[in-house]
Amino acid sequence: ISWDEALDLLAEKITEARRDFGDGSVIVFSTGPTGFVNGSGNFAKAINASGNFDDRDASTTASYFPLIGNKSKWQTSDLRTAMFSKAVIFWGDAATEGRPNSFHFFREAQENGAKLVIVDPQYIPACEHADLWVPIRPGSDSALYMGIINIIFEKDAAGEDVIDYDYVTKYTCAPFLVREDTGMFLRPADVGMGAPADEKNAYVVFDQATGAFSTLDAATDPAVYGDFDIEGIHCTCALELLRRKMADYTPEVVAGITEVPEQTISELADICIDGPVYHRLSYANSIYDNGQMVVHAGLTMAVLTGNFGRLGTNFATNRNAGNLYNAPLTAKDPLEFPERTSVMIPGQWTADVMQTGKLPFRGDDYPIKVFIACGGNFFNGQSDSHAWERGFENVPFICNIDVNFNDAVLWSDLILPAADWWEKEDLSLSGEFLNAQFNDKAIDPLYECRPELDIFRDLGERLGVGEYLQRTGEQYFNDVIGDYVRKDVIDYANLKEKKFIPLTPPTDIDGYYVAWDSLDFDTDSHRVEFYTENPKPRLDWGQEYTTYHLPEWFEPYEVFDDELREKYPFAFLSRRSYFEVHANYWNNPYLREIDPEPYVQINPDDAAKYGLKDNEYYEFYNDRGSVVAKLYFDAGIRPGTLTYPKGRCVKHTKAGRFNSLMLGRLHPFGLNQSYNDCLVGIREWKEN
Numbered sequence: 001i002s003w004d005e006a007l008d009l010l011a012e013k014i015t016e017a018r019r020d021f022g023d024g025s026v027i028v029f030s031t032g033p034t035g036f037v038n039g040s041g042n043f044a045k046a047i048n049a050s051g052n053f054d055d056r057d058a059s060t061t062a063s064y065f066p067l068i069g070n071k072s073k074w075q076t077s078d079l080r081t082a083m084f085s086k087a088v089i090f091w092g093d094a095a096t097e098g099r100p101n102s103f104h105f106f107r108e109a110q111e112n113g114a115k116l117v118i119v120d121p122q123y124i125p126a127c128e129h130a131d132l133w134v135p136i137r138p139g140s141d142s143a144l145y146m147g148i149i150n151i152i153f154e155k156d157a158a159g160e161d162v163i164d165y166d167y168v169t170k171y172t173c174a175p176f177l178v179r180e181d182t183g184m185f186l187r188p189a190d191v192g193m194g195a196p197a198d199e200k201n202a203y204v205v206f207d208q209a210t211g212a213f214s215t216l217d218a219a220t221d222p223a224v225y226g227d228f229d230i231e232g233i234h235c236t237c238a239l240e241l242l243r244r245k246m247a248d249y250t251p252e253v254v255a256g257i258t259e260v261p262e263q264t265i266s267e268l269a270d271i272c273i274d275g276p277v278y279h280r281l282s283y284a285n286s287i288y289d290n291g292q293m294v295v296h297a298g299l300t301m302a303v304l305t306g307n308f309g310r311l312g313t314n315f316a317t318n319r320n321a322g323n324l325y326n327a328p329l330t331a332k333d334p335l336e337f338p339e340r341t342s343v344m345i346p347g348q349w350t351a352d353v354m355q356t357g358k359l360p361f362r363g364d365d366y367p368i369k370v371f372i373a374c375g376g377n378f379f380n381g382q383s384d385s386h387a388w389e390r391g392f393e394n395v396p397f398i399c400n401i402d403v404n405f406n407d408a409v410l411w412s413d414l415i416l417p418a419a420d421w422w423e424k425e426d427l428s429l430s431g432e433f434l435n436a437q438f439n440d441k442a443i444d445p446l447y448e449c450r451p452e453l454d455i456f457r458d459l460g461e462r463l464g465v466g467e468y469l470q471r472t473g474e475q476y477f478n479d480v481i482g483d484y485v486r487k488d489v490i491d492y493a494n495l496k497e498k499k500f501i502p503l504t505p506p507t508d509i510d511g512y513y514v515a516w517d518s519l520d521f522d523t524d525s526h527r528v529e530f531y532t533e534n535p536k537p538r539l540d541w542g543q544e545y546t547t548y549h550l551p552e553w554f555e556p557y558e559v560f561d562d563e564l565r566e567k568y569p570f571a572f573l574s575r576r577s578y579f580e581v582h583a584n585y586w587n588n589p590y591l592r593e594i595d596p597e598p599y600v601q602i603n604p605d606d607a608a609k610y611g612l613k614d615n616e617y618y619e620f621y622n623d624r625g626s627v628v629a630k631l632y633f634d635a636g637i638r639p640g641t642l643t644y645p646k647g648r649c650v651k652h653t654k655a656g657r658f659n660s661l662m663l664g665r666l667h668p669f670g671l672n673q674s675y676n677d678c679l680v681g682i683r684e685w686k687e688n
Contacts, residue, residue, distance in 0.1 A: 003448065007455075010372075010414060011462035013397040014047065017369035023048035024342035025369040029350065031056060031381050037426045037473040038418075040374035040401075043456040045337040046465035050368070053344040053539055056381060057283035059292040059672035064316075066532045067299050069522020075515040076316035077278070082109035084312035085278040087271045089117040091141065091298065093282035095126035097576035109278070115271055119144070121573065122643060123636030134268055135638055138571050138676060139288040139556035140258040144265070145297035146551055147254030150246045151269040152304050162273050164306030168224065171519045172303050172528045174239035175205045175222035177213075181233065183549060185533050188215050191231040200526045204230070206237075216525075238531040242300070245550050257553070273305050276312030284574075288677040289557035289663075292670030297551035300530040308528070309516035316515065334479055337468060346539060346671050348382055348664055354391030361541040373400045374452060375418070379407035380583035380647055383673050384664030385657050386625050401452060404587050407649050407657070417449040424451035425473050427495065438495045535669075543668040556677045558663055568622050568679035569610075571641040572661060575601075580647040587649075598648040598658070599630040603637040612682065617654055619685040620644075622678070625660025627653050628685050642680065654687065 001009075017025045028044035029052045044051050079102055082088050088106045095103050095118070107129060110116045118127050119134040119141075127133045136144060155162045168174040177186040186204040188195060193215060196202050201217035206228050209221040213230050216222070224239040251262040258265075271277070279302060286294050299308070299315050307313045345353055349360050350368075357367045371392070379385045385407075392398060392411050400412040403420045423445040428437045445451070453473065460469035471479065477492040495501055523529050535547045558564060559571045579595040580586055600620060602612065612618065614633045619626050620642070629644070637643060650657045662678050 003450070006414060006416060007459050007462060010399055011459060013370050014463060017397075018047070021367050021369050024050045025367050026372065027051065027345070027350065027368055027370070028372045028374060029347075029378065030374040031347065031378065036428070037476055038424060038452040040372075040452065040456065042337075042469060043460060045340055046460055046468040047463060048338055048340055048342050049372075050342040051344045052347045052350060053671075055346045055348055055666055055671050055673050057287070057672070058538070059670040060281065060283050060286040060295055062538050062670065062672070063292045063295040064299065066535065067296065067523075067528055067530060068516070077314040077515045078513040079105040081312055081314070081512045081514060082106055082114065082278045083112045085109055085114045085276050086274055086312070087115040087117060088278045088280060089119065089271070090126065090280045091119045091282065092285035093280050094124060094284070094576035095280070097125065097578055098282070100578070106278075106280070114278075117268065117271060119268075121638045121641060122575070127636070132264075132267065132271070134260055134264055137257070137259040138573060138638075138641060139290065139559045141285040142290060142293040142297040142551060143249065143254050143257040143553040144260065145294070145301050146246055146249040146553055147251060147258070147265055148269040148272055149242070149297070149301050149304065149551070150249045150254075151251065151266065152273060152301070153243050153246060155273070163304055165224065167306035168239065168304060169222060171309070171521075173525060173531050174224040174237065175216070175219075176203045176238045176525070176531070177205060177228060177235035178238055178241060178531060179233055179235055183533070186230070186233065186235050190233065199524065203525060241531060242550055249553070272301060272307070275305055275307040276310060277302070277307045278312065279307070279315040281316060284676065287673065287675040288559065289665065289667045289674045290554050291672055291674065292667065293548065293552050293554075296530075296532075296548070299528070300551050303528050303530065309514065309519045311510065311512070311514055314515065335468060346666055347378075348384075348666050348673055351382070351384070351387040351391040351664070354395050355387070357394070359541065361543045369396055371395045371398045373398070373402070373408055373412075375402060377402070377406040377408045377583045379657065379659060380649060383659060383662035383675060384624055385659040387664050401455060403449075406583065406586070416455060417447065418455070419445040419449045419451045423449060424453075427473075427477070436495055436501045438499045440496075440499060537669045538671045545668040548669070557665060557667075557674065558677045558679050561679065564679055568681040569640065570606075570680050570682065571676070572620070572678040572680045573641055573643050573676050574646045575643040577645045577647070580645070583647040583649070586647055586652070597630065598645045598652055599632050601632050601634040601637045601643045603639045603641075604633040604635055606639055607631070607633055610682065617685050617687075618682050619656075620661065620680045620682055622661055622680050624662070624664070625656060627656035627658050627661065629653055631682070654685070
């Protein structure tokens with residue numbers, strides 16, 4: 001089939017679906033790294049297609065926004081600032097496997113006197129260098145943070161100078177009065193008080209200097225603890241509410257939840273208190289049903305001691321460079337697209353929508369008739385792959401645009417080969433090193449591969465929306481991305497010439513970028529709001545959910561289920577590999593010579609308990625699915641857990657697929673896939 005025939009066929013199927021079932025019956029599903037220029041977003045907007053609402057590794061950033069404001073993305077300080085830290089703490093971050101190009105910064109900080117701490121269920125390679133390894137129980141990170149907060153308050157009550165009261169009073173919501181009746185901050189209008197100087201001061205506090213209530217700007221010594229009654233309204237300081245809630249999370253209680261010894265919890269708390277501390281997070285501790293609580297608890301812990309927005313401090317994992325200069329999160333495209341009325345469906349719910357023809361919770365009829373995947377190997381990236389198989393059985397036409405023949409392509413009616421990274425121009429504005437990077441074309445596309453930009457342009461012409469898809473990469477940059485980073489900082493021609501441009505902002509400290517060094521945050525109050533006034537789910541479709549004003553601990557959905565563990569005794573945790581990046585490079589023949597097949601790791605004591613042999617094939621299974629792979633012994637694996645490699649396709653296993661085992665549930669508030677919230681059993685397997 002030629003390209004013209006393929007695009008004619010796809011255009012015909014899209015046209016028929018839109019005519020008979022509406023624009024939303026076509027979904028453009030994209031989760032892969034297609035870049036800024038070669039993405040599918042403009043095409044999807046042009047035809048008013050449905051799309052996928054991000055539910056992968058999303059609760060980490062989503063839970064960050066309510067505390068610091070949703071105008072900015074996840075931000076991290078310059079990696080070099082770790083050398084000013086007294087401690088570097090990796091919270092579930094595969095420091096050497098996941099980020100081999102940056103770990104040396106933290107080893108250099110260690111050589112400069114910083115303590116290196118690894119908080120991880122497994123004894124990962126970075127533990128070889130660690131001053132302290134904290135082998136936490138999977139899915140219990142928020143409880144550990146809350147236990148440290150409890151210790152901070154207890155030490156403060158005992159007279160130790162551990163809470164930075166100047167910081168929490170000036171830069172957090174600590175002094176704000178919270179109404180008992182509504183859970184909202186008390187505003188001047190609630191009690192007939194005069195208007196403040198500006199909106200960021202539109203909060204009522206109790207001024208200890210005058211013994212009276214006032215607006216925030218008028219107070220010289222606002223209280224951060226205590227209960228107060230004003231005009232018949234009972235209120236409590238936000239920091240007081242936090243202290244009371246954390247009182248339940250004593251070292252003894254937290255040790256019972258996390259299985260971290262009380263002495264280790266206390267030692268870790270002392271390290272977290274003695275700043276500056278560079279906290280380094282991963283998405284790994286958020287991919288449980290309770291994952292949205294991790295950042296809320298952790299960032300609250302950091303700000304109590306002033307370990308945020310100062311040289312040598314950090315609480316993040318990666319950043320988006322677009323906001324270095326306070327640019328808007330999404331720049332306005334001057335090209336006016338048609339109004340988009342179709343629905344953005346949370347990725348994992350898409351499988352249910354395809355199967356039932358209805359939107360979850362909302363109940364609207366919503367048939368999917370054409371599924372276009374662009375750079376999204378959903379069988380490797382989505383949970384419960386059998387649910388996707390059931391969904392695809394009800395979709396008449398599936399098209400896959402991808403750079404390789406992965407598991408998702410196997411289900412396609414039409415396969416369009418996309419050019420690889422080295423065969424097209426694109427650019428990146430994100431990364432740990434605060435840079436803009438030009439992706440130059442090294443060679444022309446091989447065979448019949450084409451850049452996605454060209455594919456969608458030709459497809460758009462056939463569908464009568466070509467006017468929206470004519471821009472070159474440079475034109476798109478100038479229209480949209482140029483505004484995103486501000487053209488006085490960088491332009492397309494300059495980036496193309498230099499290939500790589502550091503984006504050190506002008507408001508740095510000692511020549512280094514320190515995230516939030518202004519201590520002027522993007523919330524309405526311009527402060528860190530560890531008390532979330534009006535918590536909302538990432539997407540509200542009418543599902544029932546609990547609101548969380550303060551950090552909260554609740555058990556994950558599956559890995560803490562003792563009854564289910566009787567049947568499936570092992571938590572099934574993903575691990576990073578040196579030989580793949582997520583689902584990329586799985587088919588590289590040179591890498592497969594080094595690492596030919598995926599394997600599962602187990603603690604030798606668990607293997608002895610269940611009579612399992614090293615270097616033998618076993619079936620790993622639960623009610624959702626199964627996979628067959630070799631089992632290897634490793635004393636660094638936490639008892640009661642197994643690890644498997646991310647990103648491997650079905651052709652590499654003896655049978656089955658790793659993702660078939662994973663929990664397909666999305667927490668109704670966090671709406672994030674819980675890849676590690678998964679229990680499995682092991683049984684013998686014989687070929688044929």
